[in-house]
Amino acid sequence: MGHHESQAAYLRLVLITVILFFVCAHTGESRPPFACDPRDGMTSNLPFCRVSLQIQDRVRDLIGRLTLQEKIRLLVNNAAPVTRLGIKGYEWWSEALHGVSNVGPGTKFGGQFPGATSFPQVISTAASFNASLWEQIGRVVSDEARAMYNGGMAGLTYWSPNVNIFRDPRWGRGQETPGEDPVLAGKYAASYVRGLQGTDRNRLKVAACCKHYTAYDLDNWNGVDRYHFNAKVSKQDLEDTYDVPFKACVVDGKVASVMCSYNQVNGKPTCADPNLLRNTIRGEWGLNGYIVSDCDSIGVLYDNQHYTVTPEDAAAATIKAGLDLDCGPFLAIHTEEAIRRGKLREVDVNEALMNTLAVQMRLGMFDGEPSRQPFGNLGPRDVCTSAHQQLALEAARQGIVLLQNRGRSLPLSTRRHRTVAVIGPNSDVTVTMIGNYAGVACGYTTPVQGIGRYVRTIHQQGCTGVACNSDQLFGVAEAAARQADATVLVMGLDQSIEAEFRDRPGLLLPGRQQELVSRVAMASRGPIVLVLMSGGPIDVSFAKNDPRIAAILWVGYPGQAGGTAIADVLFGTTNPGGKLPMTWYPQNYVAKLPMTNMAMRADPSKGYPGRTYRFYKGPVVFPFGHGMSYTTFAHTLAHAPNAVSVPLATLYGLENSTALINAIRVTHTNCDTLLLGVHIDVKNTGAMDGTHTILMFSTPPTGKWSPNKQLVGFEKAHVVAGGQQRVRFDIHVCKHLSVVDQFGIRRIPMGEHSLHIGDLKHSISLQATLEEIKS
Numbered sequence: 027m028g029h030h031e032s033q034a035a036y037l038r039l040v041l042i043t044v045i046l047f048f049v050c051a052h053t054g055e056s057r058p059p060f061a062c063d064p065r066d067g068m069t070s071n072l073p074f075c076r077v078s079l080q081i082q083d084r085v086r087d088l089i090g091r092l093t094l095q096e097k098i099r100l101l102v103n104n105a106a107p108v109t110r111l112g113i114k115g116y117e118w119w120s121e122a123l124h125g126v127s128n129v130g131p132g133t134k135f136g137g138q139f140p141g142a143t144s145f146p147q148v149i150s151t152a153a154s155f156n157a158s159l160w161e162q163i164g165r166v167v168s169d170e171a172r173a174m175y176n177g178g179m180a181g182l183t184y185w186s187p188n189v190n191i192f193r194d195p196r197w198g199r200g201q202e203t204p205g206e207d208p209v210l211a212g213k214y215a216a217s218y219v220r221g222l223q224g225t226d227r228n229r230l231k232v233a234a235c236c237k238h239y240t241a242y243d244l245d246n247w248n249g250v251d252r253y254h255f256n257a258k259v260s261k262q263d264l265e266d267t268y269d270v271p272f273k274a275c276v277v278d279g280k281v282a283s284v285m286c287s288y289n290q291v292n293g294k295p296t297c298a299d300p301n302l303l304r305n306t307i308r309g310e311w312g313l314n315g316y317i318v319s320d321c322d323s324i325g326v327l328y329d330n331q332h333y334t335v336t337p338e339d340a341a342a343a344t345i346k347a348g349l350d351l352d353c354g355p356f357l358a359i360h361t362e363e364a365i366r367r368g369k370l371r372e373v374d375v376n377e378a379l380m381n382t383l384a385v386q387m388r389l390g391m392f393d394g395e396p397s398r399q400p401f402g403n404l405g406p407r408d409v410c411t412s413a414h415q416q417l418a419l420e421a422a423r424q425g426i427v428l429l430q431n432r433g434r435s436l437p438l439s440t441r442r443h444r445t446v447a448v449i450g451p452n453s454d455v456t457v458t459m460i461g462n463y464a465g466v467a468c469g470y471t472t473p474v475q476g477i478g479r480y481v482r483t484i485h486q487q488g489c490t491g492v493a494c495n496s497d498q499l500f501g502v503a504e505a506a507a508r509q510a511d512a513t514v515l516v517m518g519l520d521q522s523i524e525a526e527f528r529d530r531p532g533l534l535l536p537g538r539q540q541e542l543v544s545r546v547a548m549a550s551r552g553p554i555v556l557v558l559m560s561g562g563p564i565d566v567s568f569a570k571n572d573p574r575i576a577a578i579l580w581v582g583y584p585g586q587a588g589g590t591a592i593a594d595v596l597f598g599t600t601n602p603g604g605k606l607p608m609t610w611y612p613q614n615y616v617a618k619l620p621m622t623n624m625a626m627r628a629d630p631s632k633g634y635p636g637r638t639y640r641f642y643k644g645p646v647v648f649p650f651g652h653g654m655s656y657t658t659f660a661h662t663l664a665h666a667p668n669a670v671s672v673p674l675a676t677l678y679g680l681e682n683s684t685a686l687i688n689a690i691r692v693t694h695t696n697c698d699t700l701l702l703g704v705h706i707d708v709k710n711t712g713a714m715d716g717t718h719t720i721l722m723f724s725t726p727p728t729g730k731w732s733p734n735k736q737l738v739g740f741e742k743a744h745v746v747a748g749g750q751q752r753v754r755f756d757i758h759v760c761k762h763l764s765v766v767d768q769f770g771i772r773r774i775p776m777g778e779h780s781l782h783i784g785d786l787k788h789s790i791s792l793q794a795t796l797e798e799i800k801s
Contacts, residue, residue, distance in 0.1 A: 195609070474589070708743045
């Protein structure tokens with residue numbers, strides 16, 4: 027073919043692509059098949075296109091037809107087409123942390139898809155402690171994702187959720203996580219993943235991905251960044267903190283993917299560690315899906331960490347460790363040479379493709395016409411629906427936490443507080459409310475707009491942004507507070523202060539925000555309400571201790587409907603029921619605490635305070651699980667066992683007689699039989715209906731491995747004023763009453779375990795009994 031002919035053919039191809047894009051994106055009609063087009067007689071009858079065959083057989087058939095070069099081009103996120111087999115190119119990288127996002131190249135907004143429902147940031151939704159809400163949000167997000175895929179604007183593989191533990195309060199990405207507690211994070215992970223993927227193991231609605239595995243919670247602090255950081259983590263902390271949410275993701279949520287992180291763990295890059303990938307994720311936990319690198323992680327371990335001598339060694343090490351897909355070009359460039367030099371075998375590449383192609387087949391991408399498949403009918407009318415936007419509002423309401431309420435100052439009254447001054451750098455924000463890894467929202471209601479639906483407002487920014495470097499606007503803000511019946515200060519952070527690759531230096535309000543709050547509080551003639559918008563905790567001790575500040579609310583980053591939700595709580599249309607998913611520490615907690623120290627447990631001999639409510643016993647501004655209501659609740663124990671026998675197989679009893687008096691390995695008992703039911707009666711003793719968030723903690727017998735206390739479960743109960751509801755907790759002994767020893771072995775301590783809900787306590791005695799092994 028001559029130069030001009032090839033140019034003309036190329037232009038024809040571009041024109042066809044543009045027309046197809048226009049038709050799909052702007053009419054909302056079904057996209058053409060990714061593969062196995064029934065109109066293509068050459069490929070539609072090949073075995074890999076036959077839906078009647080088992081997926082594994084279809085994948086093997088397809089891999090057997092690919093050349094080595096074709097295989098290698100499928101190892102990266104922007105997978106190349108295999109035109110001769112009728113397979114189109116595919117972009118694996120899309121994001122859906124709290125709504126369909128355009129952060130990854132796989133998703134775009136425009137045409138008939140101008141935006142998508144933007145839910146509150148994950149840390150806010152975690153504060154609801156509502157697992158059914160998390161799953162519901164996942165279902166809505168995947169509806170919108172499928173609709174956009176059908177319209178040619180999105181992929182089907184979403185690299186969400188982020189389930190890392192919010193270990194250090196300065197972490198810029200803590201906002202993306204479900205908080206500091208592993209049980210909470212694990213429950214969130216499994217619930218959101220189920221919502222995204224559906225529950226059919228053979229067919230995925232979309233494929234979720236739990237990230238960043240593992241012990242990743244430092245981005246850029248004090249000259250140390252995530253590309254060079256070696257996280258030194260004990261086996262104990264790995265087993266009982268860092269890995270818990272990932273295990274829940276895989277085992278309970280049946281997630282289709284796990285992403286390995288940039289950092290090293292104990293000297294090995296996570297993406298090149300066979301113990302973490304092949305042995306743990308795939309072997310021990312049984313991942314049915316693919317493992318992907320964080321973007322350019324393989325390049326990072328070669329170029330930045332100098333982990334291997336040659337790039338071919340890096341390609342070989344990662345694939346052999348169990349990595350299946352590279353976000354980045356590294357494997358496309360270096361894998362063939364690694365095979366040629368004998369560092370890697372083609373069969374290793376085949377194994378990786380078995381995992382990625384199987385996920386694509388479970389997504390229906392090799393089943394022909396998308397419009398005839400499940401979810402093929404979803405289109406533009408299914409995005410930003412009124413029901414979806416109502417759920418975003420409900421999620422925002424449920425995630426708001428009432429931190430303080432002096433003399434029942436809240437709720438405000440539309441009768442007594444007819445004019446409200448709304449002041450602060452976050453008082454009229456839009457994109458700030460959706461945090462990071464967000465998309466384009468359907469629309470926004472800002473805090474001042476929300477409040478303006480209830481009463482007349484006087485609006486002043488007070489600062490020209492959250493950095494608040496000047497007091498130039500303080501005077502007009504004080505004047506506004508003098509004229510109003512009440513003042514609402516909307517302060518806090520945004521992505522300029524906390525974000526990916528941006529950890530905070532400390533925990534105080536930025537710039538002169540604290541000064542603005544105190545000056546407005548002195549000037550105000552009515553009650554002052556401080557509303558904090560942030561992902562991470564803020565040391566607001568000054569406000570907590572200021573008698574002029576009547577109430578404090580934390581609203582996280584509350585999503586597109588944040589302003590409505592804030593106003594609904596301020597005026598009592600919604601009774602707040604959120605609880606903090608992380609500890610709010612004083613500034614002096616972090617003053618001498620390096621982010622680089624990964625140890626969870628306190629070490630008094632070194633002056634190390636420990637991390638999170640489970641291991642830190644010092645002073646706090648507000649504790650984990652704190653959150654008030656406009657009503658009051660009382661708990662009584664309706665039913666719970668006092669003693670439980672833990673069967674120990676005689677084989678282990680003979681081997682280890684001390685097990686009877688100390689702690690039994692969970693692998694040495696029958697965990698399936700050790701499920702306890704605890705029934706609690708919750709009474710609303712106040713004058714207002716409310717939804718109560720009930721957190722149950724356990725304290726194990728005193729021992730060197732034990733945390734102070736640990737969350738074992740949480741439930742929601744809507745109780746009318748004066749009414750009562752019975753709530754059941756299912757306590758899994760092996761999961762919830764166990765501790766982890768210094769060797770990383772999970773054990774059940776014998777003796778008295780204390781369960782507590784608020785000020786209600788109940789003791790359960792665990793005793794070991796010898797049993798014959800039943801073969």
